[in-house]
Amino acid sequence: MNTNKSRLLTGADGRNYLIPFILVTSLFFLWGVANNMTDTLLSAFKNIMEMSDFQTSFIQMAFYGSYACFAIPAALLIRKYTFKHGIIVGLSLYALGTFLFYPAAQMASYGFYLFALYVLAGGLSILETTANPYILTMGRPETQTRRLNMAQSFNPIGSISGIIISQIFILSQLSANKSEMSAGQLLAAQHRELSAVTYTYMGLGVILLAILLIMIFYKGMPASKEISSVSFGKTVKTLARKKHYSFGVVAQFFYVGAQIGVWSYTIRYVMSALNLVDPSTDEIIPANVSAFISENTFWSGLWQLDNTSTAENIGNSFYLTSLILFTLSRFIFTALMKFFRPGMLLALAAAGAIAASLVAIFSTGMPGVIGLVMISFFMSLMFPTIYGIALEGISENEAKVGGSFLVMAILGGALLTAVQGYVSTAASSAYASYWVPLVCFVIVAWYGLFANKDEKAAENK
Numbered sequence: 001m002n003t004n005k006s007r008l009l010t011g012a013d014g015r016n017y018l019i020p021f022i023l024v025t026s027l028f029f030l031w032g033v034a035n036n037m038t039d040t041l042l043s044a045f046k047n048i049m050e051m052s053d054f055q056t057s058f059i060q061m062a063f064y065g066s067y068a069c070f071a072i073p074a075a076l077l078i079r080k081y082t083f084k085h086g087i088i089v090g091l092s093l094y095a096l097g098t099f100l101f102y103p104a105a106q107m108a109s110y111g112f113y114l115f116a117l118y119v120l121a122g123g124l125s126i127l128e129t130t131a132n133p134y135i136l137t138m139g140r141p142e143t144q145t146r147r148l149n150m151a152q153s154f155n156p157i158g159s160i161s162g163i164i165i166s167q168i169f170i171l172s173q174l175s176a177n178k179s180e181m182s183a184g185q186l187l188a189a190q191h192r193e194l195s196a197v198t199y200t201y202m203g204l205g206v207i208l209l210a211i212l213l214i215m216i217f218y219k220g221m222p223a224s225k226e227i228s229s230v231s232f233g234k235t236v237k238t239l240a241r242k243k244h245y246s247f248g249v250v251a252q253f254f255y256v257g258a259q260i261g262v263w264s265y266t267i268r269y270v271m272s273a274l275n276l277v278d279p280s281t282d283e284i285i286p287a288n289v290s291a292f293i294s295e296n297t298f299w300s301g302l303w304q305l306d307n308t309s310t311a312e313n314i315g316n317s318f319y320l321t322s323l324i325l326f327t328l329s330r331f332i333f334t335a336l337m338k339f340f341r342p343g344m345l346l347a348l349a350a351a352g353a354i355a356a357s358l359v360a361i362f363s364t365g366m367p368g369v370i371g372l373v374m375i376s377f378f379m380s381l382m383f384p385t386i387y388g389i390a391l392e393g394i395s396e397n398e399a400k401v402g403g404s405f406l407v408m409a410i411l412g413g414a415l416l417t418a419v420q421g422y423v424s425t426a427a428s429s430a431y432a433s434y435w436v437p438l439v440c441f442v443i444v445a446w447y448g449l450f451a452n453k454d455e456k457a458a459e460n461k
Helices: 003-008 018-048 053-080 083-099 101-107 110-136 141-152 154-169 183-217 232-240 243-264 266-273 286-295 297-302 311-336 342-362 365-379 382-390 396-427 432-459
Strands: none
Touching: 003 141, 018 053, 018 083, 018 110, 018 141, 018 154, 018 183, 018 243, 018 266, 018 311, 053 083, 053 110, 053 232, 053 243, 053 396, 083 101, 083 110, 083 183, 101 110, 101 183, 110 141, 110 183, 110 382, 110 396, 141 154, 141 311, 141 382, 154 183, 154 311, 232 243, 232 396, 243 266, 243 365, 243 382, 243 396, 243 432, 266 311, 266 365, 286 297, 286 311, 311 342, 311 365, 342 365, 342 382, 342 432, 382 396, 382 432, 396 432
16 A cells, blocks of 8 residues: 555554445445435336326435434434444444335335335435544544545445446336336336336345444444533534534535436436437337437447337436446546645536536537536535535534534435426426526535635645
8 A cells, every 4th residue: 555545544643444444435335326226216216107307306305305304313323322333223224224115016105115215315314424424533634535535436336336236127127108008007017117126125235234244243443532521502503603614514405406406317308308208298209219229339339228228228328427427537536636625626626517517408419418427527526525624623523413414415415306306397398407406516616615715724824
């Protein structure tokens, strides 16, 4: 291991945190899988239960609403006990949520699926509230933002895995031309499609149980360094007075709203932009799907698209491309952080996302799709950098509470995705809905400039 990496994962006392870092970083991968499998559920349930964009946005409302509800209990848990306790509870709820998909399928109940997602996301909320500040403690304070960016780099790898899993096991099972089916055929198709969703999530649950056992029996996880004697309420008041923290929570709310909105409607946008659906009826146009596959041989070969592929498969291939760019740029931005202030990089990335959003809004066809895909390239830096900047100079116990509000800010993914879904439905335009994330990126850029000003002033002291 080179000097830079040793510094990154070595504390001031000389302790090396490599193995705990790897174990906790695996959690970033695991919640990436769940986050982006859930994004594809919007398109899946739109097909399975013939819903509007606004109705399918309830999936994200249940998922990210749960984040908001579980974040503070998670903070109280890890303040009283340890980070490891938080990880065990979070993994347990995550696994339980996946197994609740089975009774949801037996009842063919959209509401029960939403409940299962709520439980699952509650586990993810606890994991994020625990893992992010835990990573910050695994080394020197001056490298905490770069260390968190490195750990977060494995989150989009999990996201890509989630998309691939969804494409193979869920989206490939969706039926086209349901308007031509009889009532009996529709019922059989729905049963098959709901089973595909259910057993995919339950398979993930089995893997989670194995990871949970490893976490329970591994004895080398570092314990908390501080025992807090300050009340939760006083800690919250102290944090609220720190402008870089309170503004960071606001910026995180709008960033997550932008990210989830961009990804949630990517498949719908692509199908609309490439004329794979009839704009008046929202029905798939099989001839246009076949034409796209035959005319884009390189793309079709890259993602193994053929005449059995659906419009959702094509949209998902662009979504997957977005995630790959997101992953690559996370490593690029993490490397650049050694040479540039985090605030400045954040502002520049937000400016790039604004420009890409404008292309997606005002362009049609493939140029619009390219603009949409490029938004993900610029988004990758944002979550961990906002998180790291917001908690800079904050004690470990303050970070346990502060991290919970930064995770609660993920509520933006529930509320703003619903706003974007409403705009899409009201305007009958996937293009117009992307004004919502554009406004969010403006606020993120503002926070980046604010943070850069503070960082520059600190350097000049």
